[in-house]
Amino acid sequence: MTDTKTNPQGAIAAFMTRSFDGAKIEPDQDIFEAGYGNSMFAMQLVAFVESHFGLDIEAEDLEIDNFRSINRVAALVARKQAMAAA
Template sequence: MSDHDTTTIAAFVHQRYPQVEFAHDQDIFSLGFVNSLFATELVMFVEKTFGFTVPNEELRIDNFRTIDSIAALVGRQTATV
């Protein structure tokens, strides 16, 4: 997980919810900000921005709960590319 990846992901989430401040390890699902449309947008953003298709086995909510967990997913997937 790189700082650049984390910053890129945080910018995307903050762009969608500019009025809300939250930590990179805070669960955005439990805060009530994520609906099914935004979850889909988030997966599409990750795939397009970082250049890989999220494998079916990685399409788990835990991989998308926090900015840090999304960045960790990106790190794992881009390390294998």
């Protein structure tokens, strides 16, 4: 799992592509505006971030902006990793 440190965007993009039937998602593309996000995917994304990056998504992370795009999710992961390391 070296990509968790070197390329989190790549791991998140691969997960979203798998989830959205092979669709190519741009790093800043709003997945909700594009119609990809649904209620089932919402918790799958939480489960992916927790499982893949070894993090706990918590109540204070529940902002839709944190999950809107590949780069936003990567930024959330980076913040959580920095907090865990501190």
